[in-house]
Amino acid sequence: MGRIVLSGVEFKFEKVNDELGETGVLKQNIFLNNNGLTEVEMDTITIIENGAFKNCSNLTKALFPKIMILGEEAFYYCSSLTNITLNNSLTEIKNKSFQRCGSLGSINLPSNLEKIGDFAFEYDTKLIIGNTLNNLKEIGIAAFQNCTSLNINFGVEKITKIGEYAFYGCVNLQLSIFPPNLKTLEQGQFYGCVLCTFNFLPNKFTELPRQIFYGTGVTFKNLPFIKRLGDNCLGNCKNLTTLTLGSKGNPVEYITPYNLTGVVTFGSLYNCTNLTKLTIYTTGGQALAGAPWGATNAAITYLPA
Template sequence: MRTWYQIGCGLLAAVLLLGTVPQFPAAAAELETSAAAPEDSGISVDTSQDAKYDVFTYRENTDGGITITSCDTAATSAEIPAEIDGAPVTQIGDAAFMNCSFVSTVTIPEHVTAIGESAFASCPMLCEVVLPEGLTSIGKGAFESCSMLNIINLPKTLTALPDALFYECTFLSILELPDTLQSIGNETFYSCTALASLELPDGLTSIGKYAFQNCQKLTDITLPASCTSIGDYAFDGCQALTAFSVAEGNSAYCAEDGVLFSADQSTLIRYPQAREETGYAVPDACRTLGDWSFIGASTLEQIDLNQVTAIGEDCFYYCTALKNIAVPDGVTQLNGAVFAYCTSLEQVTLPDTMQTLGDYCFYSDVALADINIPDGVTQLGEKCFYNCGALLELSLPASITEIGEKALGYYTNADGKDDQRIDKLNIRNGGSAAVRAYERSWKHASLWKWLLAGGIAVAAAGGITAIVLVHRSRNRIRTTTRQASATKPGKRK
């Protein structure tokens, strides 16, 4: 299998080299995107004064070793030498192989201990990399956007995987992490969409922000007892993730029914997106739902929030099957797009303790027809009920003091360009001056729009009338002229 994979990589590289790219327009577009991306990396390496060797430039280090500083981006093969002029190659510099679009395999010499930032970024045909034992340091984004990379070994001398190391390595499906690994950085495996399984080693202590975001085939994760830190949104967009497991003895986390919690279960950290059950009851001990904790749980239809008193930002964003929800007593605010794009949500019950409904809170909940806004609510955020076309009756209490722009009564028309007013919406005002002011601006916006449209129509009609009158006037002048000419002396009749 490996041989055929290497042959396939070689054939793709040959196709690019021979200029037959038009047969593969998608691949060509991908290359253009990859080539442009590193310009945003902020890395600038001046190699003009460096010595040359084959397709490389290099410079001597103070310790007597050699750093490879660049490679000809047109090179079809790049066999990194173990030494140059008797001095061992010990480092691969920042961006050294960036944009080498035709290189398919790379073997790093045994004396190399450090690979620089973005060293192999945007090498779209790079399929296989062999790293030496003794390598201790890899820079940020070293293999970023190497979309064909699928074979790489990580030596046991590594203790950390840096930020964005395998960012958008979309073909990377299998990887063995070394037992020595202690940390995984931010975005390390971001959008590794083919990565289906990964065993986290004992000794791993931390996972960075967005570390596994959009790993669409990752089905399960087991956290070792040593892992006590997980960054925000580390597992968002893992559409195939069915369950979390946590090793016994972990002091920071636990898992119940495949759902990830803090060790004391007081905070629900992440609900797996692909969990099959359509209903879920939050455990009695849980008081807080973390930010984005249920995002994309597309099978979840019913949920009992039980004793929850705090709901994080964007918590149920894009839970498209959720039909109704009762927010428990004690919850005072819903910040951010908590229920945005819950397109099946029909009914919401809010507690008397509720005070704030934040920006985009129920954005595009197109089926929402029934919601109570209790006394005590003071704020409706920007576009709070935007695109809620089924919500035609809404009672607002006297306690409301602030309503954000287009919080209710608006939707986006078919072309997505203009905001339209929901004319059938009936707002019942319990005596709030803020609600009266909003209603006036809402109705005036519609009136001005009507007047503008009417003005344009009148102007257009006036213009047409003027054109007709001018045309008739010109016809009369032409008729009078012809008649006068016909009576001139000497005119043959």
């Protein structure tokens, strides 16, 4: 069974057909740019191909309780969409599937979801994920960028990938435990997430990429295995007060200075005005170039690694 509302007229049907007969597939771009479409419910559809509802700016409701595959840009720029139902067996939300769905508010995502693609929910400023995603493993590039209302709960133990700028500007995101099985650190992963209060990083990481924790609420006291710090990696982190970088046998090699020659840089510790004590382990206890790297109030002590 199914129904659609098109230009104010409701149509009901028992099945969906294509040129070969009954189908469970909505073809690529089938409703592309259809501004007359306001509601769609289809309980026989299992596959929605790329761009099926792209730019349907007046679509408010989309219910697909048996969907198994959701294509890229499936609901891209459906700016009025507020009500979405997906099958709990869906394991992947692909690239840009719900990008720029600015009216999408509190929703539940499939409980078996494992992967959220690049830009999947970017600029969905009202988005709140109401359920816990215990099976989530991968979050793509800028997947939740500028989702300013977002809070999301997931099983941190299973997360292995978070893309660049995945949570950029998610000012309401609350995380206190850093995913211990994350494979790589990427630039801007938690940029501007002021309520993310990590106090520990796994020892496998030796470099902080640029802007990774910019403007967050991190409370690191010791980063014993970090050897290189990218530009603005800890910039504007107001909860940093005392910090030790490196350790015995693990010397710090490089901290990005302010205005690197030939390149505009702000410094790894830009505007960390509450950081007053900075201890750095280096080879032979030698000073590093570019101090104070933006931490203008920090007293710096060097120790031999």
